Amino acid sequence: MTPNPPNDPLSLQLADFNKDFNINTVSAFVAAQQAATGFAQLPDSAAKTFIYTGNIQNTIIIPPLLDLGVGKAATAHIIQSAAAAYKDRGYKYANFCPFIGKRLTVIGSTMATSARLMVRLSTAQSTGMRTRSCI
């Protein structure tokens, strides 16, 4: 993730944009893909859950973090698509945003809570249709 000047987001170097897009989106896509291939080989009782850690930039813009916002919004779209398409196979695809509803200065204390929520997600029947705008 490469920060850009808040008033000049397009000054971001292409090389940085590409690298961060690979990290935030392309690799996430491959992970989602590989996960599905694996899920297909597991019994019905398996959790078959893929969770992407998104952030609030799905819905608002944070000026110095353009490429992070781009990557996470793009991946949120992939997640939403997968969630709908693979629902009947019992695969759960979720976009999880640990910062929603919490003050950003309390990042540390949300870790354990996020982890507990992920465990709950893995045992849930479905993730519902909330995958676009975060859990």
Next chain:
Amino acid sequence: MSTTSPIILVFGAGPRIGTSVAKAFAAKGYKVALASRKASEANNTANEIHIQSDFADPGTVVNAFSQVKASLGIPSVVVYNGMYRFPEPRWFLSLSL
């Protein structure tokens, strides 16, 4: 043969979210695979393996799945934390959500 442990694979298993997730799932009987840039196989145990991966290269994701499958089995839970840490300029912290 229904006593095998389920497996979770966590990408971007940094010191914060990664280990929290690993702990929470391990408590539920999962075996854990953690993939990150700083992961070291030297830290592997019977129930937790570490896979060095740089996600700037999507090929490393494929490798990570191959390694988990070979060492522990097919993951039934996959968590992808691509980019978790980021700078916190003062104005960012003052945002009201």
